[in-house]
Amino acid sequence: MSTEKDRVAEFTAFRHRMNERILAEDNQVVRRFFALDTQTYKAGALDVKTKEMLGLVASMVLRCDDCISYHVAQCKDVGVTREEFFEMFSVGLVVGGSIVIPHLRRAVDFLDRLEADGAASSAENCSEHA
Amino acid sequence: MSTEKDRVAEFTAFRHRMNERILAEDNQVVRRFFALDTQTYKAGALDVKTKEMLGLVASMVLRCDDCISYHVAQCKDVGVTREEFFEMFSVGLVVGGSIVIPHLRRAVDFLDRLEADGAASSAENCSEHA
Amino acid sequence: MSTEKDRVAEFTAFRHRMNERILAEDNQVVRRFFALDTQTYKAGALDVKTKEMLGLVASMVLRCDDCISYHVAQCKDVGVTREEFFEMFSVGLVVGGSIVIPHLRRAVDFLDRLEADGAASSAENCSEHA
Amino acid sequence: MSTEKDRVAEFTAFRHRMNERILAEDNQVVRRFFALDTQTYKAGALDVKTKEMLGLVASMVLRCDDCISYHVAQCKDVGVTREEFFEMFSVGLVVGGSIVIPHLRRAVDFLDRLEADGAASSAENCSEHA
Amino acid sequence: MSTEKDRVAEFTAFRHRMNERILAEDNQVVRRFFALDTQTYKAGALDVKTKEMLGLVASMVLRCDDCISYHVAQCKDVGVTREEFFEMFSVGLVVGGSIVIPHLRRAVDFLDRLEADGAASSAENCSEHA
């Protein structure tokens, strides 16, 4: 299990490092896109929890593991319960089909580990950019 | 504009007719899938409004006009406001990219027409299956 | 219903005309791709019926109406039964999810019309390239 | 053929009208996304022609007819030749597979009509947002 | 090569474990979806071999390695020959394009290992759910 933890830490460090490298580059469109991505999930007419749930289901049907992990952690941070997670998963599964199943397995595994670690590590691991 | 209305009515009639034909067929997997699809959006740990919003954003990033129209109408029926619609659209747009824009145009056009017709016709046109 | 028939005839004529225009162009990669596409569905270790069924399910999960119509007609020509069609549709639906439903409706509608017209018109309408 | 012309004019008017409606809405993320989309294709390290060609091939493999038509018109405006168009089409076709063929047919048809109309109407029809 | 074998065993154990966790959860839609997925590939108007082949090509064009491996193993179990596998691969490649090639490489590698291990281990590794 400590290997699992290392893998998450490694991935988080990679995400951090690459986001910094990308934003350090002198390309205004890319930088603005990253800023817009952050802005998208801020509270407005819809609250943060709803927006993160929308981001999670969108990531599931588009089948991107990194995006799913990111939004699972964000949802966990804002108090989404296990029952709510599985209802989101059911929407993603029915809309996207059985091709989503391998991603669902990894999403549940990631959620299990977040719950095992407690809320503290989830905040620590995932406080940054998608 | 009456041509527009005819087109919507025609599409709704087509959806009705084909759903009936499909469900009349002796294929248990297809019928169960349709039943499961309906069950997915029932209230549970998440309410109907949240689930319909998840269905809408999933449909946007997968770029299916019929599915988008269906969920826009469902969302309208359960009280989603125009501000909330546009926040959902912003999530779909940022996650899915500019390739979503043509579908966004048609979604806004469909929403405009629903608002013009009033809540009554939305219930009438779209009370059935995705 | 005669309008429906005109629409199919119009689409078939369009497909014919554009294939000819594309193949008349002096681009060897495009022409070879079209030839390869034709070769793909020839009998080999797998018979034509199996290959056309593979093409149909692939088209369903990728959600391309024109490709679906084409392979439905090809499958019909080589004797695929209505029960077999619905079993294929069930695979496409479960793998691809509810986002496939609008395409399923149009596929069943197209199949209904082919059956109404009889085998003759199916051969006439669809004997050419995807 | 005048019906064809009307359909293009209708589509262009629709795009215009809906872009205006969308941008009139008080949603900053959506408006910024549209601005970013415009900025993306401005000359920089790569010239406009190259960027429009990138946009066209991206639209082909993602199979969006509206986006393809838009970038075909833009490419035509900046001097892309028919031979160059077909080489782009060959890349889109080989990367994206035969599922791209129906979109290729419509792209070639659109290009044919642009060439028939001359450069003037291409500027007139397509000078706006994707 | 023993590392390779460990990786397959690890993946199989993970799939087993996560399927059990997912099905233990109190979410009826998700459980019904898994049941429906199993039912889909049962013999009916089409035999198991044909259905598994449909599932394999669908997985290829949607580019999901886990799903491809699963259906390759299932197809192997029901007697699909190497020539038949490559004809399926050719359909997946032509429909889905060169973007499928990296998945084709991994599919062939997986098939090679299944053939090296003999039919026994294929049954052992892959007798469960997608």
Place this chain on the structure above:
Amino acid sequence: MSTEKDRVAEFTAFRHRMNERILAEDNQVVRRFFALDTQTYKAGALDVKTKEMLGLVASMVLRCDDCISYHVAQCKDVGVTREEFFEMFSVGLVVGGSIVIPHLRRAVDFLDRLEADGAASSAENCSEHA
């Protein structure tokens, strides 16, 4: 960092080995597809650099890491500058949306390593088939 280098070498060896295995197989459609894929990127009305850039952006929006790495290396070999790479990335990001970000991170990481190794190793690692 030497582990990183091993991973690239391992992946390159795998690609080599599997391409050879696939081309050794007696399936004419698959072999012709591979030949056509190679032909697609040869100089013609468009030069090699432009074609490789088209291939890169197509790979980004379709979100295939192996294809992205391949075309990044090819682009690097024909002299694409870092500024040009980021402008391509900006097109891929805006067209394909935030779901492309994880692939962008890995693309930039791959490019960083290519630049660190110098042009020599890029030629060595990536002179073969997609």
